[in-house]
Amino acid sequence: MLSVIFGALNPRFLSMRNLLAIFQQIAVLGVATMAMALTLISGGIDLSIGSMIGLSTVIMCRLIMDGTAVPLAILIGAVVPVGCGFLNGVIVAKSKCVPLIVTLGMGYVYYGFALVISGGLFMSMQGQFRTLGRGVIAGIPIPMYVVILMVLGTHVLLKYSKFGRRLVALGGNETVAFLSGIGVDRLKIITYTLGGAIMALASLVLVSRLGNVLANVGEGYELRALAAAIIGGVTFEGGRGNIPGVFLGVGLLGIVQNGLNILQVSSYFQTLALGVIIVAAVVVSNIEKIRQ
Amino acid sequence: MFPVPAFLQCPNPDMEQFPVIETRDINKTFPGVKALSGIDFTLLPGEIHCIVGENGAGKSTFIKILSGFLRPESGDIVIGEETFRYLSPHLSQEQGIQVIYQESLLVPQMNVVENIYVGREITGKLGFIDRRKALSETRKVIESLGIALDPQAMVENLEVADRQFVKIIKALAMNPRVLIMDEPTAMFNAQDTGVVLKLVEDISKRGISVIFISHRLEEVARVGDRVTVFKDGRTVASHDNPRRNIDLAMITREMVGRSVDAFYKKVKTHPGETILEVQGLKLDKDSPEVNFTLRRGEILGIAGLVGSGRTEIVEALFGAGKKIQGKIIIRGREVTIDRPSDAIRAGLGFITEERQRTGLALGLSVAKNMTIAGLNKFKRAFITPADEIRSAGRYVDDLAIKTPSLQQEVRFLSGGNQQKVVIARWLFRESEILIFDEPTIGIDVNAKAEIYRLMSKLAANGAAIIMISSEMPELIAMSDRVLVIKHGQITTELVGENITEEKIITYAFGVTDDEQTA
Ligand SMILES: Nc1ncnc2c1ncn2[C@@H]1O[C@H](COP(=O)(O)OP(=O)(O)OP(=O)(O)O)[C@@H](O)[C@H]1O
Ligand SMILES: [Mg+2]
Numbered sequence: 001m002l003s004v005i006f007g008a009l010n011p012r013f014l015s016m017r018n019l020l021a022i023f024q025q026i027a028v029l030g031v032a033t034m035a036m037a038l039t040l041i042s043g044g045i046d047l048s049i050g051s052m053i054g055l056s057t058v059i060m061c062r063l064i065m066d067g068t069a070v071p072l073a074i075l076i077g078a079v080v081p082v083g084c085g086f087l088n089g090v091i092v093a094k095s096k097c098v099p100l101i102v103t104l105g106m107g108y109v110y111y112g113f114a115l116v117i118s119g120g121l122f123m124s125m126q127g128q129f130r131t132l133g134r135g136v137i138a139g140i141p142i143p144m145y146v147v148i149l150m151v152l153g154t155h156v157l158l159k160y161s162k163f164g165r166r167l168v169a170l171g172g173n174e175t176v177a178f179l180s181g182i183g184v185d186r187l188k189i190i191t192y193t194l195g196g197a198i199m200a201l202a203s204l205v206l207v208s209r210l211g212n213v214l215a216n217v218g219e220g221y222e223l224r225a226l227a228a229a230i231i232g233g234v235t236f237e238g239g240r241g242n243i244p245g246v247f248l249g250v251g252l253l254g255i256v257q258n259g260l261n262i263l264q265v266s267s268y269f270q271t272l273a274l275g276v277i278i279v280a281a282v283v284v285s286n287i288e289k290i291r292q
Numbered sequence: 293m294f295p296v297p298a299f300l301q302c303p304n305p306d307m308e309q310f311p312v313i314e315t316r317d318i319n320k321t322f323p324g325v326k327a328l329s330g331i332d333f334t335l336l337p338g339e340i341h342c343i344v345g346e347n348g349a350g351k352s353t354f355i356k357i358l359s360g361f362l363r364p365e366s367g368d369i370v371i372g373e374e375t376f377r378y379l380s381p382h383l384s385q386e387q388g389i390q391v392i393y394q395e396s397l398l399v400p401q402m403n404v405v406e407n408i409y410v411g412r413e414i415t416g417k418l419g420f421i422d423r424r425k426a427l428s429e430t431r432k433v434i435e436s437l438g439i440a441l442d443p444q445a446m447v448e449n450l451e452v453a454d455r456q457f458v459k460i461i462k463a464l465a466m467n468p469r470v471l472i473m474d475e476p477t478a479m480f481n482a483q484d485t486g487v488v489l490k491l492v493e494d495i496s497k498r499g500i501s502v503i504f505i506s507h508r509l510e511e512v513a514r515v516g517d518r519v520t521v522f523k524d525g526r527t528v529a530s531h532d533n534p535r536r537n538i539d540l541a542m543i544t545r546e547m548v549g550r551s552v553d554a555f556y557k558k559v560k561t562h563p564g565e566t567i568l569e570v571q572g573l574k575l576d577k578d579s580p581e582v583n584f585t586l587r588r589g590e591i592l593g594i595a596g597l598v599g600s601g602r603t604e605i606v607e608a609l610f611g612a613g614k615k616i617q618g619k620i621i622i623r624g625r626e627v628t629i630d631r632p633s634d635a636i637r638a639g640l641g642f643i644t645e646e647r648q649r650t651g652l653a654l655g656l657s658v659a660k661n662m663t664i665a666g667l668n669k670f671k672r673a674f675i676t677p678a679d680e681i682r683s684a685g686r687y688v689d690d691l692a693i694k695t696p697s698l699q700q701e702v703r704f705l706s707g708g709n710q711q712k713v714v715i716a717r718w719l720f721r722e723s724e725i726l727i728f729d730e731p732t733i734g735i736d737v738n739a740k741a742e743i744y745r746l747m748s749k750l751a752a753n754g755a756a757i758i759m760i761s762s763e764m765p766e767l768i769a770m771s772d773r774v775l776v777i778k779h780g781q782i783t784t785e786l787v788g789e790n791i792t793e794e795k796i797i798t799y800a801f802g803v804t805d806d807e808q809t810a
Contacts, residue, residue, distance in 0.1 A: 160674040162667045169664045172653030179612055179642060179650060180665035180717070181633035239655045 018258070020141060024209075026254035027143030028053075029224055030247065031202040033232075034154040035085075035195035036225035037246045041158065042191045043171035043238030044099040046088060048107035049199050049225060052081040053218025054114040056203035061123030061213060070128045077207075078200040084110055085196020089189035107222070114215035124212040133209025143205050150201065155243035167191055171238025227278040228253050230285050253277070309336050311370070312470055312501045313358065313389075318367035320353055320525075322704065324696030327353040328364070328525045335470065340492060340502045342512040345522030346547055346736040347708025348694040351505050354522070355472050358503075359391040360384035388469030392459045392476055400448035405430045407447055408462045433461050437491055451599050452479040452646070460491065471495060472503040475707070477511060478734045479645070481598050481762035489515050507708075507736050509540045521546040548738045556744040557769045559752060564588035566624075567639075567756045568725055573618030575601075575608050580781040582618070586725065591747060591757040593771030595796045601780035602760045603645060606727045610635045610642045622725070636665060641723030643714050645730045645760075651714040654703035658695050659684050661702050661713050666721035687716035692742060707734040715743070719750075726750065728759045732766060744770060764793045778802050 032049055039046040060077030064070060088106050092099045135142040158164040170177045170187055178184050202221075207213060232249030234241030256277065260270050311334040318331040328350045335341050343351050356362040358369070360379035369376045371387045379387070398407050409426050430443045441457055450458070456476060463471055473492070477485045485508075492515055496502050506512050512519055519538055520530040529546050531538055545551050568586040582605055586592050596602045607613030609620065611629040620627055627638045635642070644650040652661055659680040663669075670679060680698055688695065691712040695705055702710055711734065718726055728747070732740045747757055747770065761767050767774055774786040776799035783799045786792075 156674070160676060162670065162673065162675065165660060165664065165667055165675065168656060169653055169660065172656045172660075175650045176653050176661075177664070179610075179632050179644065181636035182664070183631075183633060237655075239653060 018262070020144075022251075022254050022258045023144045023147070024141055025258060026250050027141075027147045028202050028206045028209075029221065029228065029254065030147040030250045031150050031198060031205065032221045033225040033228045033246055033250050034150055034243070035198040035202070036222070037229045037232070037234050037241060037243065038154065038158070038167070038191055038198075039099070039195050040226075040229055040234045040236070041171050041238055041241050042167045042188065043174060044092060044188065044191070045103060045226070045236075046085070046192060046195050047100065047103040047222045047226075048084065048088060048110055049195065049202075050218035050221040050223075051107040051110035051114065052084045052196065052199045053203045053206060053221060054213070054215045055084065055110045055117075056080045056200060057207040057213045057217055058114045058118045058123050058215050060203075060207055061125055062117055064126055064128055065124060074129060074204065078204060081196040081199040081203060082193060083196065085199065086189065086193040088196070089192030092192065093185035093188040111215065118215045120215065122212050122214055125207060127211065129208050130211065131208070133205050133207070143209070146201065146205055150198065151243060151247050154198075158243055163190075168239055171240070173239070223278060224253060224274065227274070227281055230278075231281040233285070235285060249281075310372075311335055312337050312372070314370040315358075316368045316370070318354070318357060318364045318369070320350075320357060320362060320364045324700075326525055328357070331367070331525075331527055333520065333527060335501050335503060336518075337501055338496050338499045339517040340496045340504055340515050342504045342506065342516035342519045343522060344506065344509065344512055344519060344543060344547060347734075347739055348706040349522040349547075349736075350525040351522055352474055352706065353525075355391060355393075355474055355503070355505070358384065358389060358470075358472060385466065388467070389472065390463040390466050390468035390470065391472040391474070392456075392463050393474050398447045398455060398458060398462075401446070403446050404441065404443045404450075404458050404461075407458055408465055429465075430461070433464065437461070437494070439487060439491075453481075453484045453598050456480070456488070460488075464495070468500060470501045470503070472505075474505045475507065475734050476504070477506060477508060479598075479730070482764060484598065485511065507734060507740075509543060509737065512543075513538045513540055519543065523547060523549065544737050547736065556741045556748075558591055558744070558748045558772070560772075561589040561752050563590045563772065564754060567622065569619075569621040570609060571619040571621070573605070573608060573615060573620075575604055575613070575615050575780065577616060580779075582780075582782060584775060584782065584785075586756045586758060588724075588754045588756050589751050590772045591751055591759055591770050593767040593774035593791070594758060594760045594777060595762075595767055595774050596777035596800050598762060600777045600800065602777050603729055604780065605777070606642065606729065606758060606760065610640055610727065612642070636721065636723070639724040640727065641665070641718030641721055641725070642727045643711075643718065643729060643731060645733070647710055647714055647733075652702050652710055655701055657699045658688070658693070658702055658705070658713055659698040662687060662698075662716045662720050665717050669720065669722075684716070684720060687719055690719075691716055691746070692739070708736055708739050711735055712739070712743075715746070724754070725756050726758070728757065728761075730761060731759060732761075732763065764796065767791070767796065768793065776800050776802075 035049055036046065056077045059080055060073050063073035063076060084106070088103050091097070091102050091106070095102065132142055137145065158167065166177065166182050166187055169180065170182060170184060174184060206217065210217070228249040229241065229246050230249070231252055232241065232246035234246060256273070257270065260273060313335040315331055315333045318328055320328040331354060345351050353362065357364050358379070360381040360383055363378040369379060399410060402410065405426050408430055427443055434441050434443060439457055441454055447455060447458060456479065460476070477488050480488060489511055492502055492504060504515065513533065514536055516533045516538070518530060518532055521528045521543060523546065541551065564587055566585050566587050570582060570584050573582040584592070594602050604613055608615035609629070611631045611634050620629055622638045627634065629635045629638065648654065662684045663680065669683065685698060687693070688698065693712045693716065694709050702713055705713065731743060735743060751757055759770060768791050771791060774791050774796060776783050776786065776796055778800060783802050786795055
């Protein structure tokens with residue numbers, strides 16, 4: 001419906017090229033939203049995922065600029081978010097603190113590291129590692145394959161695997177999960193670590209596409225991923241939500257943003273619009289509760 | 293008052309009063325379930341009107357229509373002179389209807405007084421909350437009800453029974469005309485139940501009409517002025533009960549559609565080998581040591597007052613509560629149980645007392661709730677809905693769980709059917725040592741008999757059962773042995789003929805000299 005509206009407002013919107021562009025733009029968000037959705041459904045949240053992108057990509061660039069072999073630099077860059085996720089998981093599980101606060105704080109820590117490492121300057125991949133973000137197979141950009149595989153993988157994992165069952169149960173009622181023999185702490189750590197691993201992939205796609213980055217390159221991804229997940233039917237309480245819905249949420253957000261771009265709405269106004277969409281999504285998702 | 297001349301007196305005392313509430317032809321459908329069809333119901337001033345019916349008969353749904361939480365598709369609700377198509381929660385309260393739900397709606401982190409006044413705090417001149425006034429008002433109500441309750445205790449630290457009192461006081465503080473209680477005595481032992489029942493009678497004497505829902509038919513007979521039977525969303529009968537001697541067998545027949553032997557008795561089995569031995573279990577440094585054994589084929593009853601530490605003992609055994617020492621021997625081998633997963637691996641299963649809080653993930657499906665402790669029963673790494681139906685589906689049939697499908701969210705099931713889902717979880721896991729903590733709370737007569745039969749069958753097939761219960765008839769009929777607990781200590785073990793209500797009560801209270809003086 002939104003596509004039709006934007007299509008009517010500007011015929012360029014519905015062109016094949018533009019649709020591909022939308023996909024390009026939402027690839028990173030789509031992957032990041034999988035990480036967000038998993039932590040949300042488990043009853044937690046990870047607000048540091050945006051900073052993980054910054055830290056990971058900055059480290060990759062730094063290493064390459066310092067002459068490290070490209071594969072090694074990329075490997076190290078990919079391990080970093082996994083470590084971040086693990087650390088978040090351990091703190092959340094062991095401290096029993098509210099994940100919202102823990103990961104918000106950790107986000108600052110990661111961002112701070114990224115600033116220190118980059119000195120606040122542009123970091124460059126020096127033209128290396130461009131295929132993942134910019135390559136095309138059979139006429140379709142590689143990031144599209146990445147996001148589709150990621151979505152399918154997460155969907156199957158959540159819906160059909162035993163791990164997914166446990167994760168949903170944890171989000172549904174932690175006490176019940178515990179009394180049913182689920183290792184609650186361990187499961188939390190695994191979930192956050194998995195989120196970090198997904199963010200590693202998001203970082204790789206992004207850095208490969210951009211070629212050079214600032215420490216704040218991932219800024220706002222956490223909030224947009226959160227919005228997409230909520231629009232897609234995931235709730236703050238956990239235990240609820242399915243990945244196809246979440247992916248629709250991502251698509252919707254991408255379409256709105258792209259539409260506003262094409263209509264040449266200023267980026268200031270776009271920020272405002274995003275804020276409104278997020279709050280509206282949260283409110284709408286809560287309507288059932290309000291009624292009661 | 294003048295005596296009314298005989299010719300003006302109505303032969304039926306009911307006729308001289310206008311109903312407080314009357315419903316006509318109320319219908320309510322949920323996806324896949326016709327919850328209410330054509331409910332006609334009247335509530336007279338000051339009467340105690342009991343509603344009984346099987347699990348899922350539609351009792352709670354009907355209540356939620358009166359409280360404005362649900363809208364019927366059709367039908368009228370007449371309150372006094374006014375007729376409504378449906379109510380809202382606000383409108384319902386305005387009409388003087390107060391409901392005490394099965395689920396707890398208290399704020400655990402607040403104390404009793406704060407909970408009672410939440411949302412309508414008493415404020416002084418400057419708009420600050422007048423705590424002292426609220427406290428003294430609450431004290432007054434507590435006293436007038438003749439119960440022991442500390443108004444400044446945190447609700448999270450209260451026993452279930454006391455929480456129930458808080459809910460009742462909270463409702464009464466609103467000065468209702470109609471008080472609706474959905475299974476208010478479910479979590480009470482005989483003694484506390486008596487207090488609640490007396491409370492209900494007092495309330496009705498103040499002119500407040502009471503709708504009282506319960507699965508315990510004896511108490512329905514004891515307090516009900518009128519008893520209405522629901523079956524499959526219809527009212528099948530309504531009886532007056534002026535002499536408090538209503539025929540319960542008849543009521544049961546109307547509820548279930550056939551006669552039920554409510555007095556099920558465990559089939560005696562020859563207990564097999566010892567499967568569980570608990571030696572020197574201590575929960576904390578000052579608590580007494582607990583020792584007992586359990587054999588295959590046995591049902592070991594655990595009796596005691598609410599708060600006597602029965603649940604804590606089994607929680608410790610299951611690795612879910614604190615303990616500082618104790619040897620647990622299962623099938624002849626000592627096992628270390630630090631967390632529930634250890635216990636489950638050793639063959640234990642635990643059906644907890646508060647199913648809404650610790651028994652079920654309410655937002656998840658029946659299938660997910662059932663399989664969560666036994667995921668390893670699935671051989672393959674990935675589980676499809678077809679696998680679920682094949683493996684978990686039979687328990688829906690075996691336990692006669694009333695649900696439109698395995699994918700239904702558990703929160704939409706009626707209370708009794710929720711309990712069956714919890715039991716099914718451990719049957720699915722094939723646990724051999726089952727701990728039932730108050731297994732028949734909120735369960736209808738028929739389902740109760742089914743659960744007893746099931747326990748009996750499990751025992752006959754070599755399982756061993758520990759059953760905590762506050763229901764004397766249940767303890768006496770089902771247990772091979774009974775341990776009586778007081779202050780966390782086993783005061784006696786009763787076997788066979790010795791399991792009598794009198795003995796259990798004596799040992800549960802077990803008033804000793806030093807306590808009498810205290
Ligand atoms: N919100 C809902 N959505 C779908 N089905 C529902 C919902 N609420 C109740 N039901 C169904 O309606 C029927 C009546 O349920 P209700 O809770 O009124 O039973 P009840 O008589 O109170 O039973 P119990 O004694 O077990 O509490 C049940 O089959 C239940 O599963
Ligand atoms: Mg009910």
